[in-house]
Amino acid sequence: MATQFEKLKTELTQLDKMGHQLYYSMCKECGALDEKTINGIEKAGWEFISVAEEYQKWYTKAYRVISQIIPERLSEFENLYKGDPKRKEITYVNYSIYDYILGLQLKNGYGEIKRSRSDAIPKMETQYKIVSSAKERFKSVLFDIKDILQADIFDSELDTSKELNKKGFIRAGGAVAGVILEKHLAHVCSLHSLKSRKTHPSIAEYNQLLKDSDIIDTPSWRFIQHLTDLRNLCDHSKEREPTKDDVQELIVGVEKITKTVF
Template sequence: MESKFDKLKMELKDLIRQGDLLYYSMANAQGQLSPESVKMFQEKDIEFPNFITEYDIWYSEALLVIKQIIPDRLADFVKQYKDEKRKEIDFLTYGISDYLLGLKTSRGGQAVSNQSAAIPKMQNQITILKSAQKRFESQLFDIKEVIQADIYDSELGAAKDLAKKGFARGAGAIAGVVLEKHLGHVCELHGLSTRKKHPSISDFYQLLKENEIIDTPKWRFIQHLGDIRNLCDHNKEREPTKEEVLELVEGVDKVIKTVF
């Protein structure tokens, strides 16, 4: 059976291959791919993807990989797409977002930059993504993310079984622990910390919202899950229902797959 680690490794490899093809597509569109290279792709029956329609999908997926594996390169990766701090558009500051708009600039009647200026930026993004692959495959890579995901899935599966068998409080407590651990780990990934010695779920999701890691709808969703968890752990006035606990379990499963 293929492990989650092997699956992620293959997905990253495919993402890099797609990035390479997008790069060649861009270079070919700008007339910077040699006839020999074009012939080689034709002989291998390899078609260039449509850069304009397919880049955004690739960028979104690659962005998540960079953010998870090598977050210290995230700003550099984004800068190749668009430099928000630039004061003018020239060959050095021209980004891939400009390429997608077909932007050309001139000064004093002389061309300053055109779409070919984005080619090195695409190459830089692929290089950064390939460094993520090396990091992923390195013996020094912390595979805690993969192992932890498997543990979370197992714990949430156990919580769901308990809830269905009528052990609502126990199931809710397990799901709550998973949620707290995950949010704490996300805060750690983003370098966020609280002064509290033993922070709670509410402390974590508040930190994430204040630092714009999660938006208001996600914040409210996690807050609701926290309320159900508190009902399971602390509220003695009434028993949590099976439906409430199952909602908690499914909600936590959604959070660990969408908040990172």
């Protein structure tokens, strides 16, 4: 079942696409596109639609989404549609998308068109770009939420690691810190769309992947290698028992990496 975030993301993608279609369609209806441009738009996979029939549905949905994600742009978005209710004359600046839908145009005393539907094109362009910016903001908000939650979880788990080490459960404390390091490096690789060829990459493999992609420098790579050795001492090594100092060094190192490598 899709989460609310996933539903909103899908709706934003659809609204963004529809906003572009309304803009292109408005340009076509106003005769602002030549045949070559029209053919190019259609070949790119866009469809021309009736602005009068589709705009109101798009505006209602977009208005709700913008009010949730970028409320600071809501009044601007609304004014582009409604225009200035106190206007005393119709100008290029205050000609609105609502005027476009009504088919409003003005002529001067010589019968020449003074204000036409094409005056609404820049307003429609601004509106669809506001929706596009909402889509980008949404990605940023999700990223921020995910990272904040991730950081909180890691801090809590590191506290557990410290407590285990303090009470003499040295290997367990080191193992927990090692898991955090692995999770964090996997998270960083995911953020940068880096994928290992292995189904279950190790810390060393994540570390190498980040270095090869210039996400981390050589000193950081070596530092993580050292932390990996300490983690392996706690998890696998039979050569000697890890000490409290070993695990404390590992915990401090992992804490540093989670705060500086992203």
